[in-house]
Amino acid sequence: MAESESYGLPVIDMQDFPGQLSKLIKACEEWGCFRIVNFQTFVPQSLMQEMKSVVRSLLDLPIEIKRRNVDVIAGSGYMAPSKINPLYEALGLYDMTSAQDVDVFCTKLDAAPHQRQTIVRYARAVHELMVDIGRKIGEGLGLKDVPFVGWPCQFRINKYTFTSESVGSSGVQLHTDSSFLTVLQDDEIIGGLEVMRKSGTFVAINPCPETLLVNLGDIAAVWSNGRFCNVKHRVLCKEAGIRVSIASFLLGPKEEVVETPPELVDSKHPPLYIPFTYEEFRKLRVSKKLHTGEALDLLRTES
Template identity: 55%
Template sequence: MAATLPIIDLQELQQSSSSSGKLREACEHWGCFRLINHGVPVSLMSEMKKVVGELFDLPIPVKRRNVDVLSGSGYIALSSMNPLYEAFGLYDIGSTAAVHEFCDQLGASPHHRETILKYAEATHGVAMTVAAKMAESSGVLASDGAGLFEDWACQFRINKYHFRPETVGSAGVQIHTDSGFLTVLQEDETVGGLEVMDPSDSGYIPVDPVPGTFLMNLGDLATVWSNGKLRNVKHRVECKEAAVRISIATFMLGPPRYTVVEPPAAFVDGGRPRLYRPISYEEFRVMRQITDKQAGEALELLQGPAQPLSTKFDVNSLPADVLAQIQDID
């Protein structure tokens, strides 16, 4: 019998501490879970998908206006090297000004802008609330983690997969882990393809779409932050049918640039010394890309006495073709 993902009720989690153990187990064992009763109206989720579809219908020259000063954001077009998906991106939906700039770039209508702003605020709130509950369920004291995630960037990425008959059976996205802390994913309601690793046997199980819910994935930074206690989930996207698949992802990345990530005291003691050296999210994301270690193996590079490249490493000094690839896709 196939394993099923844990289901976490956010409303219940906020009202009672009795659900904390279930959340902790999901984060430690699976590294992912289905989130229900999250407070984001289903009508807003549905409207956002409609808006996304209309944005992807814009002329290519307009879509190419979606650029950002930081890597991993901005429009990615279909190409011979990237024939299956295109994507829009925005570095931090926590910045209202940045969301307005995104809308300006694409000439968003007043309705599109209103929908995008509401959705960005809502999913940013979900990410922050769930991250705080993850910390609380793991024993991080308020004094140790108060305001911990408040200034962490939340990258916004909208993906459109163009699955064709000849691509059925192939990989839409290879096996990988997300580089950041936590991902809030709105899946396509009708077209599946996402698969996550089953921790019991290292096989992959399909994640069937469930309308009105979010899939929450923990990334590499959650493992670093928790000193190895929280699991980073490996996942992939398989082309199951010839159809268009749209996903909307909010990636909670990490603290501001060059701020190093270290585990709170709750995760370190005499019986559990530090597993990873301090590193900034910016450096870690670049390190993953230039070493081509995209499925969690980059964490091994943080073990032992090795020193980081530089806490002042400038990601924008990399070649443009490398910058275009430093991102998370689901």
């Protein structure tokens, strides 16, 4: 791979629409990720700070309590440090749009009333933001109806324990997200996140307080008929310290198939992928251990 370099991502102003539509679509096509600013009507800065405090408390719980956070689907529950990712652990919630799922998550972790309230508020706010971003992406492509409202939204809170001895090591290996899009509240101080451009060059994503990072995943590549970039990314240990991030994933339709909207398909742009369900795709990625977008190659149409 090429050496890492650091330069700015596209920045999308959420209060400047439709003026930002062309910039948004270009970012989806060329980068597969972008920062957003002026989103506080959805997620106030105070709520972001409160949530980060709650997340740190939950990740500091004893291991026996964290292990109660079991999977609903593969990889949706607690992930302990492993041989592959020894510096990383995470707690997860399958669908933060489900009041029952949120209640079970909070109950299993013995969340205090104020922690539970913060999680509920954050889940609702970020879900509304993700749906709004999805609608804006659809509008930028000339679509009128974009069906993101009923899609499950996975939630994952991440902790990286970096030491001086682990500098240069992998925090999380290179991967794409299996989702349509991801909204990430990154660590405000400790970096390490890198995205890979189509050229193979890695770009360091440095901490930028009061912004959120949006990544496009595999489902976005399919939905856009290959037009959007499902960005590959990784986390490296670059300095000692505890790095904490909050990732929210707009996954894919729960029961309907994933397919390109008919408005984006014509004789010059035939469908690149066969229809499939998100659950089928998730199982394919896990069973084949294809975590950097290769699973999509198995779902291409013969043409």
